[in-house]
Amino acid sequence: MQETLFLPLIIALPLLGFVILGLSGKRIGEPAAGWLASLLVLGSFLLGLVLLLQGGARWTLAEWLPGIPFSLNLDNLSGVMLMVVAGVGFLIHVWAIGYMHGDPGYSRFFSYFNLFIAAMLVLILGDSLPVVFIGWEGVGLASYLLIGFWYQERVNADSARKAFIVNRIGDLGFLLAMGLLWSMFGTLSISELVEKVEAGGYSFTTLTLAGFFLLIGAIGKSAQVPLTVWLPDAMAGPTPVSALIHAATMVTAGVYLLVRHAFILHGDGFLAGLIVTVGLLTAFYGALCSLGQWDIKRIVAYTTLSQLGFMFVAVGVGAYWVAIFHIVTHAFFKALMFMTSGSVIHALGGEQDVRQMGGMRKYLPATHLHGLVATFASGGLVPLAGFWSKDAILAYSFEFGPWLWVLMLGASVLAALYSIRWYVLVFWGEYRGRSPSGRTNAHAPGGKAHPHESPAVMLWPNHILMGGALGVGFMGLPYVIDYKNFIEPYLTKAIGDFPHEKLPVVTEWVLIIISAVVAIAALWWGFRFFQQQMPAWYERFQTAALQGFYADAVYNALLVNPAKGLAELLFVGDKGLLTGFAGLGSLMGGLGGLLAKLETGALRFYLAGLLLALVLLLGWGVLR
């Protein structure tokens, strides 16, 4: 692997965009600011592609902190992530040129957007944990700034703050992982850790703890149960932000972190069980919540949670390459789903309530096609991208335990249902719209909504993403299909080869057919069901699901409010501390009395005395 300065340049390009647009974005203006930002990301993508085709690259700045090098590593794993982040990132940048049109913070937006890409690339390419952590917190900052992009409204600012604080719980896990690994191995370089873990000579329980700490970090960043609560609120940011950060890339960083550290997790039964449990809970929780939402972006946000749960299950059952494969397919179809939603919002002048939508297939034919493909890919229809990666997760789950396969099949039924529900409510039926709700959106023309198709700058990125949602699944076909699986050997080269028993051909075929048929059935059933008047039981379910099953209320009651209360209490107590010291002084009798006399005039006397003594001392020393 070559040592090259082009590697940090990949990060430097978007960072440069952040600086330039941050300092003089207003002067550059619209749309140049957007194109500049987009082209810089494209530059990163192309540079990364070239280096990847040359077999990867490394770059090391000898030492950043004592014993901690600043090193970057482009291998097959970080390479695939780089392609997704910079590639999909570029498309979303371009799309945003159209979407953010007319916003007073246009160049500020692209400045932050580039900052995000730069930080995400640091996270991916970092080969030493503190470097990864720089990116880890950097994307957190970018996410904070972008969720709160329209911070003039309190709800947006609150959501941004909430995301940052909840993420910091995960960050604490990351920090402790660094502390523990440092104390165990005396290094935080990932490539060195791989060797040291292989070499053995440590307590496996301690290593489990390290894995556990990393898992806490991953749970925070990927919004898994029990730290899900920040992600739905994060939809307060502009839609391109939701598509890029809170669907396609940043939220998958937790999965990436775990896969990167597969050498720590692998073969650990406790961690495997824990990760599978977390993933399962999230997959179901996200799916059920999505089925109850009315806000188009919250619908999609919860589907993201559910899909992230799938990825966690993949990590838990040891299917590391599958987790990354699912990140790739998901990046395409979920970005597509979000941007399709954004195009609809755009068309309706800022409307986000799906009850005010419907019938969009007549008004927005191209967007309708995008939405249809996104729905099928997300719902797991053969042979779209989502089907193959989901199917691989199901196959590995079956190896882990048939019970897990059954549960995951249930979760994929829900995935098909929420996808088709989104589609039916937005595109099917008749337009139920009213005049725009007057949200903070530059496109609200005021007056009656005339749904209009998006401009080319927004359509083309979606065309490309649609191609991906249709096609990228074919690089990871199951082994029973006599066609090369490209991505598995490619990724295992970097992740490490953890051999597993392949399922018998017949079993695998049966599983594939069942999951394909079930998805079709669920999509069909959902298509019929969500066109009807909802039955009473669904309405009841929906009331709870709309509130995220009261997760926020429970957290507020159990954690947030007690913590605030304790803060008040401690504040008063801390004032009392001073009184306590005063009391202590009085108790000490003579001393207390003496000190009390120092107050006001006496203190001046004391100070004068001190000064005099110092002067005398100095004078004696000099004159002697």
Add this chain to the structure above:
Amino acid sequence: MIHVGLWLPLLAGLVLLIMPGLGRGFAIASAAISLGISLVLFAGYGGQGVAYASQTPFLPEAGVYYALGLDGAGLLLWIAVSLVVLLGVWIADVPVRFLAYTLMMQTGLLGIFAAQDLIFFYFFFEATLIPSLLMLWFYGGADRLRAIYTFALFTLVGSLPMLAAIFAVRFLGGADSFLYTDLAANPLTGQTASLAFLGFMVALAVKTPLFPLHAWLPSFHQQNHPSGLADAMGTLYKVGIFAFFKWAIPLMPDGLREWQGLLLFLAAFGAIYAAWVAFSAPDWKTLLAYAGVSHMGVAALGLFSGNGEGTVGALYLLGASMVYGSAMFLFIGLVYKRTGSLETSPVRGLAKHAPALYVLGMFLLMAMIGLPGLSGFPGELMALLGAYKVSPWLTFVAFLAVIAAAAYALTAFQKLFQENTQAQAVPDLDTREWGFAAVTVAVLLLMGLYPKLFTLYLEPLGKALAALFGGAS
């Protein structure tokens, strides 16, 4: 050069007291020269040991020498102090006499870091109190008397046991003088060491500040001048970590062994406790006071771990927090200039009319809560790596503060700058303030992105302390 660097600010301060007509320009010139000198000293430092050492007999019979010198830590802190003083006299809207006190205080602070004789260290340590009290006395708020009383009481009463311990160290240790080199060659051991260490501990805990002896700090900040200059200087005066590192631990390593458990506990508990309390702070100065206590708790946790990483982390965090902590107080002074209030609760939405002020505040805030890439993080990380080796549980407790810090800092920040519905029309940064902002942000980035610049010189110090303390790592 080191002598000029040390005494120049005092001289300039005295001149300014006598001839206030010289004005702010004179103070700025003095501060700029000071910073220049400390940078020259830094550039000329060889990287090992105490440089620019000089000693002149002062009271040879008593073994007192006027001895100066700078090691890597001393240099880092000289630069930090000089930079903050320059920023302070540059930006703060205060009377000229106030600036004079600031310069005089600078000499005291520089002396603390350069003294190579324990008596002179004590002299600077105490003498610095005088300008600090004068600032509070003449320019403090309505309730300043109580604050002065509390501050002076904690400091002076705390110093008495240290003074006793200083003599104990010299005479029970059997050194020929109060010179650092002599004392360090004859460290106290056993029971005596632990008692003498306790004497230092009380005085230094007040100045770290370490829970529960931080109790003087909130009222000190609340009552000081709203420009934040006195608060910035007060932040520089938090030299406890340095003094533990430079004097207490090397002269009495057994003392740290004896008290390590308690000290680690107080540091860790203080870190999360103060961060939690900060959430309820009714005004920015109180908030920053508690934030400072929390950060110093983290630094102290690193130092008391007694290993190389922890020591480097503690010293780096000390230097960094001097810069961002002081700059934050000065920044709040700018806010006060615009709003006339320091309360945290009202929605002000300043970002709308003062976007540059907002960006500066964002940088400072993120540095304060330890965002990687800015100056707070390298020290925090190294302190964590050191502390985890010694006490994982206390490390966990202390670093809960990273969550609490995000909560208190972002909440108050949001009220001040966002939620524009009731935006207050205020002017954005003027030219002078742009200068302050540019330098501050540049330093935050430099310290965050290229920590090696200083850790290179701190690393040998950390190793030496670890070797001295031994065992624990």
